[in-house]
Each structure stands twice: as C-alpha cells, then as structure tokens.
Amino acid sequence: MRFTANMQQPDTLRAVLYGMSFLRKHCLIRITDGRFTLVSFKESLGQSATQIWTHLELADIFSEIQIGSLDNDHINMELNLDHFVRALKSCTSSSDTVKVKLAKRGRIPYLAVSVDSPSYTSIKQEIPIKVIRESVLEGIAEPTIPNPDVSLEIYRQVRSVLRICDRYRNLAKHITLTANRAGELRIAIQNDDVTVEATWTNLTLMLSCDSQDDDDDSQQQVDKETLYSVVVNADELFDTLRISYASRRIIFCISDRFTLMLHVLLAGLDDHSYVSYYIPSLTL
Incomplete structure (x- = not known):
C-alpha cells in the first residue's frame, strides 16, 4: 500500500480535523476515486449516534499524489484526530512544504507528516494508524434521511x-x-x-x-x-x-x-x- 503527497491546504485540513475532534477523537480516513473522506462516529452506526462525514476533493488538498493498494487503489485508515492536528500545527507559514506518506516500522504502520520550512529544520512526526481493508467497510454508508422539511x-x-x-x-x-x-x-x-x-x-x-x-x-x-x-x-x-x-x-x-x-x-x-x-x- 502506498500513499505520498504534498499538502496544499494544511490550514484548511487542520481546521476541519480540529472541529471534528471536539465531538470525536478517532476517525476513519478513506481515500477513494479522487476523494478524501473523513468519517467519525460512536461505536454504533445506528441512527442513535451523531455521525460526521467530511468530503474533500483530493486534488484540492494535495498535489503530486501517488496512490497504490491491492483494494483498487483505495486506502482506509483509522487514526487519532488530536495526533493529526498536532502534526499539522508545525506548519506555521504559507511557504512551508508539508508532505504526508504512509510508512511502516517493522510491521507497524504509521502516517508520516514532514514539514519543511525556510526558517527552521525539517520537522517529521509519525501518527500511528490502523489500516482497514475495503471489505471490512462494506456496511458503512452515509446516513439516509428524508428530504429536509x-x-x-x-x-x-x-x-x-x-x-x-x-x-x-x-x-x-x-x-x-x-x-x-x-x-x-x-x-x-x-x-x-x-x-x-x-x-x-x-x-x-x-x-x-x-x-x-x-x-x-x-x-x-x-x-x-x-x-x-x-x-x-x-x-x-x-x-x-x-x-x-x-x-x-x-x-x-x-x-x-x-x-x-x-x-x-x-x-x-x-x-x-x-x-x-x-x-x-x-x-x-
């Protein structure tokens, strides 16, 4: 499985993650068909639980994207929102370059976030993730609700x-x-x-x-x-x-x-x- 990209909108993504983190601390990230989707919910996916579905155009957030997986180039991972927000806080200027990359240390996967800035040495942070196979997520879908009154x-x-x-x-x-x-x-x-x-x-x-x-x-x-x-x-x-x-x-x-x-x-x-x-x- 491979995912590397330069982040074009770190402030926007950080703001979204930060806003989601008040309600939930963990989220599922799905990278599929040009979309970067973040899903957050309680243990139950029933109508009794508040759900958050964030849909972002992958090309609006990232550039120089490389994706590869055995699940038709779909990538699914679960991570802690606070860890992701903390990593993106290292980006303090529009001149900073932010890169993300899926990597492993031994058999343990993580998302590496690197921030290169003209004003200081490169900062790299590693976010622990749980990789989830596409077949496991077949039952997860955005809620179906009646047309709003x-x-x-x-x-x-x-x-x-x-x-x-x-x-x-x-x-x-x-x-x-x-x-x-x-x-x-x-x-x-x-x-x-x-x-x-x-x-x-x-x-x-x-x-x-x-x-x-x-x-x-x-x-x-x-x-x-x-x-x-x-x-x-x-x-x-x-x-x-x-x-x-x-x-x-x-x-x-x-x-x-x-x-x-x-x-x-x-x-x-x-x-x-x-x-x-x-x-x-x-x-x-």
Missing part, C-alpha cells in the same frame, strides 16, 4: 447561534431547534427551573427537491408558517457548531422530529468539499 442558511448569524448554544448548554441537557420556511429559526430550552428561547428571522431559505409549485397563495402561506423541530443534546450541538470558524456557510436542515443535519461549506474551497453532521432527534 426546512433548510435555512446561517451566515452572519452563526457566531450568535454559537454563543446562545454555549449559554443554554450550561442550563439544560437538551436543546429544541424549531424552524419554518419563512426564514425563522428558534433555539429553546425548557426544564423545571428555566424556559428560554432565542429567535433569528429573515434567514435564507434553501430550496429542496420537494419544493412544490402551488398556485394557492393561502396554502403557500400555511407551508411557510408550519414549524418543524428537533430535540438534540446541548453539548453535542455546541461542539458541532465549533466548526463554524472554518466555514463560509452553514445550512441547518431539519427533518421534523427525525434528524438535524448541518451542511458546512468550507472556507477557501468550492461546494464540492464540505462537512455534514447528522444529529438524530431525541425522544424525551
């Missing part, structure tokens, strides 16, 4: 949403998110001690494939005002939103009482590179 783009408001979630998670274990097609998003907590709600309006509605061409104005108005909601773990929502500093757009997609999906478009990359968080709605 409402999808709203959060742009300038993302920092205020993050602050509210940080405040609310200190008051309650669960947060309710409610949205409608009029561009309104509400975030609320309710327990025996406190009931609090924050509202954002005039958010951009993202059209989905289930949009209907209906000439009945009154029906359209009802659809716009209909509320859709999910209940999620407060800490997990906050940790998920920490990816916001690496994003240029975040789209909140709510499938009523089923799933909250956060679709994160990354700064410096086109729409083909993104992070998707799948957070199942809880039944309290």
